[in-house]
Amino acid sequence: MLEAIGLDERQESAYRALVALGAAEVSDLAHRLALPRTDTERTLRHLERQGLAAQSTARLGRWVAAPPAVALGALLTRQREELEQAERAAAHLAEAYRAEAAEPAVHDLVEIVTGVGAVAQRFRQLGLGAVAEVCVLATGDPVGYGADGGAGAPAVAHRVVVARERLSAPGGVHGVTAALGRADQVRVADRVPTRLVIADRALAMVPLRELGEPSALVVHGSGLLESLLGLFEAVWRDAVPLRLGGAHGTGAGSAGAGGAVVEEAPVRPDATDLEILSLLLAGMTDARVAKHLDLGLRTVQRRVKGLMELSGVSTRLQLGWHAHANGWLTRSPG
Template sequence: MLGAIGLDEAQESAYRALVALGAAEIPDLAHRLTLGVPQTERVLRHLERHGLAAQSSARPGRWVAAPPGVALGALLTQQRHELEQAELAAALLAEEYRAEATEPAVHDLVEVVTGASAVAHRFVQLQLGAVEEVCALVTGQPQVVSGPDNEAEEQAAVRGVEYRVVLERDVLALPAGLAEATSALERGEQIRVTGRVPTKLVVADRNLAMVPLTGRGSAEPAALVVHASGLLESLMGLFEAVWREALPLRLGTAGTVAEGETVPDTTDLQILSLLLSGMTDASVAKHLDLGLRTVQRRVKGLMEITGVTTRLQLGWHAYERGWVAR
């Protein structure tokens, strides 16, 4: 928890122990932390340099914790100041870069990244650098990365970055496909599903894109990173075209209903959404861990609730009642 101010696990544990005990000698503290005496002394010296601990003037060899409100507050203030200076430096460098690259050479508009590790790292880096929006096309054939990195997505979501993602229908058939889609929806992402996605693609802030250069099973994976250019505009146009034709995926949430109206439960809504995405009854049953007859029975129940006789009518009524989105 205190790693943000430069403390590792042992240093944080030592400081917490001193705060809890009030004061302690090195052997007692080492025993409590299950560390060696020399290592415990090094940890305390580190805390002392950061103003978090000090040796007792009344009892030599005894260490006391500095008040957290004062000591940690000072470190946090320093950390904020350093971050502000770093942000200012980044802004100045960005301005300098823009001034020098008003007319970039053609070869500077694209970069080739090779190697699985380098491609995966650049993929995450692209998302972490996003400020406003990340748009992605995700295919059902994983290459170096199978979809937007969960940790990177979560960090971006905390910063308020919006995600628009189009999934190829086969993605939902992958072992963790449905679970990952559900988690993404819970984070507020917009997800749509289509039968086929032309290529894997990620675009950050309409300013930087990444597409694979090599197919599945290639000896050395490679990707193309595209900077602001006509090519980037074309890739963004491709995404928007696929997005318009795809169907929204909504799992586990219901719209507003009238008083006294029968409301489908979470499982019913999942079944409806997956069926509307193009999955068969058997596929829905498999991925929701239900029996085929259970799925069919629930669909029949929804048809009875809405008073319809065909599934086409059911889809229309589900939209009208806010159970699913277009």
């Protein structure tokens, strides 16, 4: 817990033991910490340099702990000052970078990042540095985006397009839900041409398949970036909205005799209706939708029929057009 102020696990244990005892002989402390005497003395010398311990003036070989409120408070103050200095240095560097980037050289418009660790780190930087919007094209499994991928601050908007084949794989919808749970808007496309991440319309990242090891291209503001933005918008425009999550156990039903739920035609779609419709438009069968939402197959079919009656249409294709025209899948039911 005290790593932030420069103590390793052994030093923290020694200081905690001294605080608990008030004072201790080196041999007693070594026994308590299960350390050789030389290692214990070395640890105590480090605590002494940090102002956390001191040798007793009354008894040779005895060490006493400095009061935590005073000693740790001083270390925390020093850490805050160093952090503030680092923040000021970062601000100066950012300003210098902006000034240099005002007229970037051609070779500075792209970066090649090589290696699994480097690619993952750059991806996290891209997401965490976003302040307005993150746009993602996800081919296959969208692992790396979301909770563990650096999806930006909560205020950042997210638009994600997932390949339809990902939903068709076993556990596909659950995997997408877990990976993209924070995304504001998710759509499904028959084909996603490449993996792509764009942060604030200013930086983009795409994989490079030509190199022997995992690599990616980071693109700065340029005509190439504009082309990648155009690619994302084209795929986004043709994709089908997908509703992730939702209240699976709630709807327009009411309790009947014996506690059974009697389905009634809803006045307007509820969250479960819209999630059923979204998954169907994404290419899933009635049976797979029912399994994913933990509903009965006949319940799914009955709800779809209710949506068709509500829309005044006779086919599911017409229902899809009606849902799109009325914005059912782009806003929460009210």
